[in-house]
Amino acid sequence: MSVDSSSLISSLHPLEIKVLLALRDAQGRGPMKENQLEQSAALEPSQLSMAVEWLLAKSLLSVASKKITPVVSLTKIGAQHFEKYAPIERILSTVCKASQTGKRLTIQDIQSQEGLEPTEVSGAVGCLKKEGAIRIVAGGHVESTGGASPTTEALRELLKQLHSTPRDLHAFPEPMRRVIEQHAVKRGNANEPFRIDDHVERAFALTPDGQSAADTLVQQGVADEVSQLSPELLKDGSWRTKRFRKYTISLRAPRIASGKRHPYREFLDRVKTKLVSMGFQEMRGSLIETEFWNMDALYMPQFHPARDIHDVYFVKEPTHASAIAEPFFSRVAAAHRDGGDTGSTGWGYDFNEERARRLVLRSQGTAVSARTLASGPNVPGKYFSIARCFRYDQVDATHATDFFQVEGIVLGQDINFRTLLGLLELFAREVAQAKEIKFLPAYFPFTEPSVELHVKHPRLGWMELGGAGLFRPEVTLPLGVDVPVIAWGLGLDRMAMVALGIHDIRDLFSSDLDMVRTTRGKF
């Protein structure tokens, strides 16, 4: 035996072997039909059809004959007609009854009385008239002639015969066949009781290769083949006498799921690691903040448009914090009113102390920075937070109600406008891998001077990476910090979306497990 056929035989699947042996056993009796093969190889129809297709593909099997038989079965409509009678039956019986009682019926009457469609009625009446079972007299009244309708009778007989099992069309005599064909579903007429399907019956024979493969199988003895190595085989050493079926290893691997980080987390973790490596200490804060820490401490005047009811979420219960820690409260209020001891003129308005205690959902990560400034931070010191923030926004592909803000502060005697630019340059290089950068003047209520950092992203082109500035003295001095402080924030969502290959900001927090499992970040 050649090398080829030996590898062919060892790659045969158990189902294929069963079919080959069944056909070999039946050699004297010629080709075998599918149902015969099912029996003699003891296979389920689905198993047989798989094995047959594989064997045909390997040319071990050939189709000896193919017989196409039209088979009639009932449609859903047919099943209804069997239960509740067909329109033609109902019309004939209504007309007969009316003629017996002397009631006069028009076609319209029949239609509405039986609740039938106009097309159903006209078809059936036409047929009954042609067969002489009814006639239409003056005034459009329909009468019974007392004659029989062969079509109606044939239909009833067919419904009876077919309702339990489909049958070969040729098993019916010619007149019945005509009725079937008239009432079978075809293009343009789907509401019919019968359908005719071509049933293909194939018979199979072994090819010469198949014959020799089957012979070889019998010679070798198939019983020795195993598919899975087992502890028993190892224990008694019997694996030495076994043959191991070869696998088709080019098949796709079955899918499994593993545990892993969320793709957005992988992105944020990378940012977090970068910041820590640059000497930043993490800060945490509260989801619920007072307007004082969220805005007042940041020198945003209480009339600032971004403090509007349409920009910030307010807490329902309790509405206000019990108190704000002193001396911060008095000092910040003074800074707003007339500058206090900050060297500023202040905003010059009547600072509302109750408003300062109003509770909101944190709307900016800078609130966390303000808390840090008031807590005796290290000087020099670098801090960051990745804080969940909330904005009163209509949710769409570019707006989320809650999102992460990456931001922080840098405190030190050496902090000035140029060290601010130096820090931003470092961010551009480390976080966005940008080689080209640009600084533009910007406005934030709490910094002066303020800068926008624009970078040339390798894939996105020019984009705004972040905003920063030196905290105004009206922010730092009331919180007890007397060195210059950089406040910075990075807008990373767009970069994250590109890294994760998504186009809708809501997908950063997707509920679709498949998406979370299959999204791969390109960082």
Added chain:
Amino acid sequence: MPTISINLKDFSQLLGQGTITAERVEAWLPLVKGELKDHDHATGELRIELQDSNRPDLWSCEGIARQIRIALAGKAPAYPFFKAKRPTKRVMVSPGLEPIRPYVAACTAVGYRVTGEGLTQLIQMQEKLADIFGRKRRTVSIGLYRLPGIVFPVTYTLVKPDEARFTPLGFDEPMSLREILSVHPKGVEYGPILAGHDRVPLLRDAEGQVLSLPPVINSREIGEVRAGDAELFVEVTGTDLLMVILTLNILAANLADRGAAIEPVEVVYPSATTLGKTVRTPLDFAKARPIPVKTIEAALGKSFGATPIARALTAYGYRVKPSRETVIVKLPPYRNDLMHAVDVVEDVAISCGYGQFTPIMPSQFTVGGLSRVEQVSDRIRDLMIGLGFQEIISNILTSRQDLCDRMRLGNTAWSRLVEVDNAMSQSFSCLRQWIVPSLLRVESASTRVFYPHRVFEIGEIAVPDPADAQGARTVTALGGLIAHAGANFSEIHSCLDLLLFYLDYPYTLEPVAHPSFLEGRAGRVLSNGRAVGLIGELHPEVLEHWQIGMPSVIFELEVDPLAERS
């Protein structure tokens, strides 16, 4: 902040530098903290967003052009009307306006024939100033009129809503003030500013002709400026004297830039204001302020000397007197945004160009690190992943339906949560008080994703707590969920047990009656006698509510106690 439209041709004319391209405009925009949003090549229309909410003088084509002109010329243009002789026209203010809308400023502008584009800009400027700077007309509103129809002196007075009638803009018939306030679209929109007073402000001339009902609507007769008009009367009313005058100063400078001769008007108050009993407007109220050169140099990290600083500020519109150690600065009359020396510092930087400052790295050494809770969270993530769980990140702001109703929490202690007062939609109206609903949301959306499902989330929740100053504590919590045909208590218990073994966190379970779980198959996680979590098989009704067709088991654990151990 405002986004305005300007026309490239109109802008070029105001700039006086020949035809300007959009690219050149964009290159100048850093001077005004502007960003080019859109450019319509067909019409030459540019849409520009202006960031600085304290610089209303920049919110117009004229204002942007002016700031660039100053940079090109190295100094500000002269506006002689701020020093004009005693005005001939007067506005008389009646007593009683103090609690409603006490201040008014006005001027006339003659000799500039309003063009179509000029009118568009005038209306845009009026809208942006009144809407954003004037806080939707509450603090400041503006009226423009055809001067020839007005007989001076004009009176700014108070009347009862039925005492006066006039034909408002947009209507054909005279209406009483009461009708205007209740029927006219502007009356409906801005009338509430005057609510609570039995009399309303009115501007009328010497012959009793109504100019307007500030801040609501002008008269149609003399308060409708059209292209072709060459003589205008401009007034500003409001609640803050300096804001009212500043707004008029801006309008006057803009009209002067277009070629109008501005004539000031004298406003006579019934009693003294902070600027006296009679105030001539427009008014240059800027105060000189000495700024130490050292302050500017320290903030910018660069040694300039007083003269270059003075040059930079002059080229940004300031009036400056340098000496050795200080520069004495005065803002131009159309600005009032100098609160602190740092405001001057930024203007020096902008005038020089940010590109003139070489970045340097902060030099001082600091140690980086993560918070305790983040360190523990990272460890837990690693362990959960090893146990085969996929991490989830969810929205924290969600709904009572998800957090309570679907969880069968009813009116139990478990259902207390932080709610939003001004929710935009029910779907985003509550902060989650536990993690599990976030995981069920994922399960619910993923019933066709192949099983088994093992998911977890570690994140923040808000737990109401009357003892807390904010009324609620922000807690970091872990939730884990397993869903598949055979998921049961023992499987999730094994995961929790192994996790807490690795974290070296001794615990016990105690049976708990919790509405989200099958009775007798739920437990409270206790550590050191403190309840720190929950574990159990979810109640079939909970799964039905979420339309989840698989048995699901969960645990939830507070992470903060783990971080608090040193």
